[in-house]
Amino acid sequence: MTRNETLIEISNLSRHYGAGPTLVKALDQIDLLIHQGEFTAIVGPSGSGKSTLLNLIGGLDAPTTGSIQLKGIPMNKMSGRELSDFRRDHIGFIFQAYNLIPVLTAEENVEYIMFLQGVSKKDRHERTHAILKRVGLEGREHRRPDELSGGQQQRVAIARAMVSQPSLILADEPTANLDSHTGAELLDMMRDLNEREGMTFLFSTHDPMVMERARRLIRLHDGRIFKDERR
Amino acid sequence: MKLLFRLAFRNVMRNRRRSSLTSLLIGMGLAAMMITDGLMVGMMDYMLKAGTGDFVGSVQIHAKNFRLEQDINLTVDRPHELLSILKETGGSAKWASRAVGFAMIASPRGSSNLALYGIVPSEEKKVTELLSLVQQGQTLNDNDHRQILIGQRTAEILEVHVGDKVVITAKPKGDGDVRQELFRIKGIFSFGTRRMDQSFAFVTLKDAQWFFELGDDIHEVVLSFPHPNDALIKDTPLWTALRENPNEVLDWKSLLPGLSSILDMSNLSLAIMGGIVFLIVSLGLINSLFMAIYERMFEFGVLKAIGTRPTAIAQMIVTEAGILGFFSCLIGILIGGIGNYYFFIHGFDFSGMEYAGASIRDPIKTVVRWQQYVVLPFYCLGLTLFASLYPAIHAARLIPSKAMRKSL
Structure with a gap:
């Protein structure tokens, strides 16, 4: 897939919670196209639907109506197993709270997805070490998450998200738990990866640092897109 | 993985x-x-x-219907032939011959009904623990005459001790009249249960055959095996031979359905x-x-x-x-x-x-x-x-x- 090809196509996407008087429209009839190689931030106040949109794009939740196609593949027709495989092969996740597997070391956390993909042990080892070196964690491969700082954990999470070279990386408030210096450093690193390797990044954020670096800002309010600006 | x-x-x-x-x-x-x-x-x-092991044995052989009717006239059919079968095919099994009849036992101070068994002590020792249950006095020997072992409960009812005399009254085999004989208590046994200690008394087989006028007849042959469950293995030469014998052969499951x-x-x-x-x-x-x-x-x-x-x-x-x-x-x-x-x-x-x-x-x-x-x-x-x-x-x-x- 080359830059500017359509990666995600969202049509009439809604996600409602509850019913009757307690109905909440977290997302309401969204239409959106994301292209390969974009570095996009979805911004908006709390409750605007940013995380819901990311969850739906990532196949972590099912829409009430509408459809999402990733690389032309409709996600809402997939079974649980197909969705798992799809996420494993095409989507990388970076979470606000890092969400590493606490009982695995940094190396094993990164290796885990490749293990699921059935990559050989030798390849896993080589790729894991290369990516950990790239995110600046050389020498810390055998530390468990609780032995790493917040910034180091998020670096492991970035390495884990990127190691299988997915088409799309979804980052939900990735800098929210980091100090500004570490946050800026990691954002620059992600931007660099985006520019060099053409990996598509989609952020949900409040953070001005992310907004500064994003080439496209999608503003959400009350579950609807009210502004979509490219820079 | x-x-x-x-x-x-x-x-x-x-x-x-x-x-x-x-x-x-x-x-x-x-x-x-x-x-x-x-x-x-x-x-x-x-x-x-x-x-x-105490008394019943793993297998008992009687004349047909003896267990049902308890008739003293129903003695083991062709006992010598039966004993030959046991000798030839018995393997690890041990056996003992017995005679039994119902009798009344009396002392000057009381009386009771019981089953009077005639046993061969030397055979019985190999088959059951019966003789080791004697608590007072002595156990029986093959050559004892007019000596009897009674249970603890019977002794209490009759208010007798080892060495005392008791009178046994019973109807012998055939059409003879009721007969009474005097026996001396040689030992008092205890199975540990009142029912068993009141229900049985033992004399030598010769005395029982004499008292019940049985001649050489016997009422049962008791067999024991190294383990009682060995008696349940029926595809053995012993069982094959016993099936052709005219007597009734019962294993412990039939003898002790409650157990x-x-x-x-x-x-x-x-x-x-x-x-x-x-x-x-x-x-x-x-x-x-x-x-x-x-x-x-x-x-x-x-x-x-x-x-x-x-x-x-x-x-x-x-x-x-x-x-x-x-x-x-x-x-x-x-x-x-x-x-x-x-x-x-x-x-x-x-x-x-x-x-x-x-x-x-x-x-x-x-x-x-x-x-x-x-x-x-x-x-x-x-x-x-x-x-x-x-x-x-x-x-x-x-x-x-x-x-x-x-x-x-």
């Missing part, structure tokens, strides 16, 4: 206190089952040996008890696994989000349960083994109790058998894995976004 196992193993080890307590719970359940099994098998074995039913029921109650123990253990395990799942809900959400298949999540939970089960089995085998060994040496003291017609005189010792160390742990492990299926399926079905939201 290796990484998945490593992940499962570390998950088990991350909360060591809970894992240890869960393993201890399952292990204690297994140990309880092992000791219960040892005790039940020990008790059944004891009951069987006491029930058959047989109790033993069958004991197996059932062991199974029920095992079921209950394992049910409690599995509920504890399910509870523990669910606690672990709810604690790690977010993690499961993350694992699913990054591409772990639902089946792999389920596999991980089952593997965790398998690891817990494995350690539990080790703990259970250790505790159960020590417990079984202790009770194998010291036994449980139930002396004085009567169970299924047999009295318990010695401590019941547990029986150690390989099934306790292989089959029960195997069941335990299987049950642990089975009990983990429900939490595993629950975890596999979690929706990632909900799982991650729930734990926040």
Whole structure:
């Protein structure tokens, strides 16, 4: 897939919670196209639907109506197993709270997805070490998450998200738990990866640092897109 | 697979206190089952040996209908031929001949009804424990004449002691008149049950044949085997030969239907008890696994989000349960083994109790058998894995976004 090809196509996407008087429209009839190689931030106040949109794009939740196609593949027709495989092969996740597997070391956390993909042990080892070196964690491969700082954990999470070279990386408030210096450093690193390797990044954020670096800002309010600006 | 196992193993080890307590719970359940099994098998074995070994024997041979009619005229058909069969095909079996008739026993101070058995002491010693049950006085010898062994309860009723004389009254074989003879009490025995101690008296076979006017006839031949259950193996030359004999041949299951039913029921109650123990253990395990799942809900959400298949999540939970089960089995085998060994040496003291017609005189010792160390742990492990299926399926079905939201 080359830059500017359509990666995600969202049509009439809604996600409602509850019913009757307690109905909440977290997302309401969204239409959106994301292209390969974009570095996009979805911004908006709390409750605007940013995380819901990311969850739906990532196949972590099912829409009430509408459809999402990733690389032309409709996600809402997939079974649980197909969705798992799809996420494993095409989507990388970076979470606000890092969400590493606490009982695995940094190396094993990164290796885990490749293990699921059935990559050989030798390849896993080589790729894991290369990516950990790239995110600046050389020498810390055998530390468990609780032995790493917040910034180091998020670096492991970035390495884990990127190691299988997915088409799309979804980052939900990735800098929210980091100090500004570490946050800026990691954002620059992600931007660099985006520019060099053409990996598509989609952020949900409040953070001005992310907004500064994003080439496209999608503003959400009350579950609807009210502004979509490219820079 | 290796990484998945490593992940499962570390998950088990991350909360060591809970894992240890869960393993201890399952292990204690297994140990309880092992000791219960040892005790039940020990008790059944004891009951069987006491029930058959004290007096009844493993097999009895009588004339047809003798057991039903208790008619003194129904003596064993062709006894010499029968004894030849036993000599030729008996193998490890031992046998003793007996005669029996109903009689009244009386002293100046009381009387009682009983079955008067004529036995050959030298044969009887090889077949039953009867003669070792003499508590006062002496046991019978083959050449004794007009000497009698009576039970403790009979002695109490008649208010007699060793050396006293009693009168036996009975109707002999044929159409003869009732006859009375004087016997001297040589010994007083006790089976440990009042019923048995009142129901029987023993004289030598020669005396019984003389008193009941039987000539050389006998009423029963009692057989014993190294183990009572050997008598139930029917494809032996002995049984083949006995089937062609005109007499009625009964094994201990037919002779002691009550004991047989109790033993069958004991197996059932062991199974029920095992079921209950394992049910409690599995509920504890399910509870523990669910606690672990709810604690790690977010993690499961993350694992699913990054591409772990639902089946792999389920596999991980089952593997965790398998690891817990494995350690539990080790703990259970250790505790159960020590417990079984202790009770194998010291036994449980139930002396004085009567169970299924047999009295318990010695401590019941547990029986150690390989099934306790292989089959029960195997069941335990299987049950642990089975009990983990429900939490595993629950975890596999979690929706990632909900799982991650729930734990926040």
